[in-house]
Amino acid sequence: MHIAIIGAAGMIGRKLTERLVADGQLSGQPIGRLTLVDVVAPAAPAGFTGRVDTSAADISKPGQAALIVGSRPDIIFHLAAIVSAEAELDFEKGYGINLEGTRALLEAIRLAHLQDGYRPCMVFTSSIAVFGAPMPDVIPDDFNLTPLTSYGTQKAMSELLLADYTRRGFVDGIGIRLPTICVRPGKPNKAASGFFSGIIREPLAGQPAILPVPDTVRHWHASPRSAVGFLLHAASIDLEPLGAQRSLTMPGVSASVGEQIEALRAIAGDKAVALIRREPDELVMRIVGGWARAFAPERARRLGFVAETSFEEIIRVHIEDELEGGIR
Amino acid sequence: MHIAIIGAAGMIGRKLTERLVADGQLSGQPIGRLTLVDVVAPAAPAGFTGRVDTSAADISKPGQAALIVGSRPDIIFHLAAIVSAEAELDFEKGYGINLEGTRALLEAIRLAHLQDGYRPCMVFTSSIAVFGAPMPDVIPDDFNLTPLTSYGTQKAMSELLLADYTRRGFVDGIGIRLPTICVRPGKPNKAASGFFSGIIREPLAGQPAILPVPDTVRHWHASPRSAVGFLLHAASIDLEPLGAQRSLTMPGVSASVGEQIEALRAIAGDKAVALIRREPDELVMRIVGGWARAFAPERARRLGFVAETSFEEIIRVHIEDELEGGIR
Known part of the structure; x- marks a missing residue:
């Protein structure tokens, strides 16, 4: 089996690569080849015995997607994206990568299909940012796509293209609407949601963290481990039962910032919580104010997608996966 | 006031032009200039005393949208589209005009905005084809966008772009999801919905008509006169109350084919009904089977959009507007 990952150098891309290498197979089929692509060439993974091709490519540029598709991967994970805050600040870059990139990839697949019947499985990472206010407290699977950011717009448009x-039979696609991934390891990125991870990650490492929104802000979360699990599950199941609606909201944990902080206190004590500094930020509050608070992701649950069931569990996954099981 | 109509040579475009010329004003502002564009140059309207520019242009081609935007119309009606069945048969042409055309127009407007703050009102004709099965019998305003055709996909994507x-402040946009327009005058076009008009229009003219679907098929209709009314109303109202959700399902009449036929019988008798020949067509049945049966267009109604209230009224509008008030 030949698996391509576009956006392989990102946080989820690296974890997905590691997991594929560790498993050595997907759905019982041995993985013989990996094609890893990002705007900077991803590192070749250690311990993989099959063929690995790594390359730097921007799939929105002419010919780049065709190069990837030319090697006819059986499964394409398309994770490449400009994150929310950056897509909001740089309008052209956001549309360039998040819309044109996806379209160029799908077009390359279509042309390959017309050539020789090629029809890969494509797992696309969408986002709950396709939803926006006004919305109910718990969003059902048939709620309309009402993005309030350019990022959410680009993801919603890509979902429509994928469907x-x-x-039309050119690809076997599935869109995975990721919850806000928490706790993100490493340095903050430009996502407006970054603080949701920061207020857990930094205190666990003995560092101060900034909280730009009130404690009452409620949002939908899953761990990086769950995110990788979603993607692998998406590439493993029969997609026929999805019918025409190819994008699914993923399960997650609905937690307020206050509940997040109490989960941190239960695990790491008052000392950790004291490291959180409140600094209200109007831009972040405005963006986050339009985000979803909770979902009823029945379709995904029926198809076997699973996430954590409490925010404490999300923190424990972070400690296990990133802190070698221990906290400061 | 300077008004541009893109797609001015089409059925709705011509009726809209006629109405603007007859009214001479919009929202109390005199119309001093019309810019009429289509892939073939539209005819200059008779009886208009202001300036008229007509031109042949494909807005998806480089530079064409910028030419229109260069004249800085106050209002742009964007009606240009490849219809449903044609967009299904010619994948590239459909995406070219229906998605790229709209995007090119919005990009031209954005670049003009960056240059001098230009921010026109743009009225975009979308379609109830943005919805698809599975769906409830009566579709609420917050139902998700689930197109089952490439045409519906392109319209849904354009709605997202417009929003x-x-x-972002580049344009003041509104998307009008037209019901299936019935009774369309003139010759059949390539729309899969063409028979809904055909089974009324042809018998009223003493001609035979083909019915490719069962009598139980239920769908959502409004007259060409209502369609023009929707567009003018959209260009006249304050769009601020729309908030971030810029596309609206329009009011209409929910009628089954059987009810359409009975309305025809009530107006034109058994002789007219006898001209309808049943010839089931699998492709049309498959396409139409995924279409909406009825809507609860509360947002549009609150904003003052109105349509006919019975299918008999729709037929009478056709007789008044197209048959000089009389039938054969």
Whole structure:
């Protein structure tokens, strides 16, 4: 089996690569080849015995997607994206990568299909940012796509493209609407949601963290481990039962910032909580104010997608996966 | 006031032009200039005393949208589209005009905005084809976008673009999801919905008509006169109350084919009904089977959009507007 990951150098891309290498197989099929692509060439993974091709490519540029598709991967994980705050600040870059990139990839697949019947499985990472206010407290699977950011717009448009290219038989696509991934390891990125991880990650490492929104802000979370699990599950199941609606909201944990902080206190004590400094930020509050608070992701649950069931569990996964099981 | 109509040579475009010329004003502002564009140059309207520019242009081609935007119309009606069945048969043409055309127009507006703050009102004709099965019998305003055709996908994507460009302040946009327009005058076009008009229009003219679906098929209709009314109303109202959700399902009449036929019988008798020949067509049945049966267009109604209230009224509008008030 030949698996391509576009956006392989990102946080989820690296974890997905590691997991594929560790498993050595997907759905019982041995993985013989990995194609790893990002705007900077991803590192070749240690311990993989099959063929690995790594390359630097921007799939929105002419010919780049065709190069990847030319090697005819059986499964394409498309994770490459400009994150929310950056797509909001740089309008052209956001549309360039998040919309044109996805479209160029699907077009390369379509042209390959017309050539020789190629029809890969494509797992696309979408986002709950496709939803926006006004919305109910718990969002059902048939709620409309009402993005309030350019990022959410680009993801929603890509979902529509993926569904249409699938319906036409060019690709077997599935869109995975990731919850806000928490706790993100490493340095903060430019996502407006970064603080949700920061207020847990930094205190666990003995560092101060800034909280730009009130404690009452409620949001939908899953761990990086769950995110990788979603993607692998998406690439493993029969996608026929999805019918024409190819994108799914993933399970997660609905937690307020206050509940997040109490979970941190239960695990790491008052000392950790004291490291959180409140610094209200109007821009972040405005963006986050339009985000979803909770979902009823029935379709995904029926198809076997699973996430954590409490915010404490999300913190424990971070401690296990990133802090070698221990905290400061 | 300077008004541009893109897609001015089409059925709705011509009726809209006629109405603007007859009214001479919009929202109390005199219309001093019309810019009429289509892939073939539209005819200059008779009886208009202001300036008229007509031109042949494909807005998806480089530089064409910028030419239109260069004249800085106050209001742009964007009606240009490849219809449903044609967009299904010609994948590239459909995406070219229906997605790239809209995007090119919005990009031209954005670049003009960056240059001098230009921010026109843009009225975009979307379609109830943005919805698809599975769906409830009566579709609420917050139902998700689940197109089952490439045409519906392209319209849904354009709605999302319009909302984002509006949110960013580049344009003041509104998307009008037209019901299936019935009774269309003139010759059949390539729309899969063409028979809904055909089974009324042809018998009223003493001609035979083909019915490719069962009598139980239920769908959502409004007259060409209502469609023009929707567009003019959209260009006349304050769009601020729309908030971030810039596209609206329009009011209409929910009628089954059987009810359409009975309305025809009530107006034109058994002789007219006898001209309808049943010839089931699998492709049309498959496409139409995924279409909406009825809507609860509360947002549009609150904003003052009105349509016919019975299918008989729709037929009478056709007789008044197209048959000089009389039938054969």
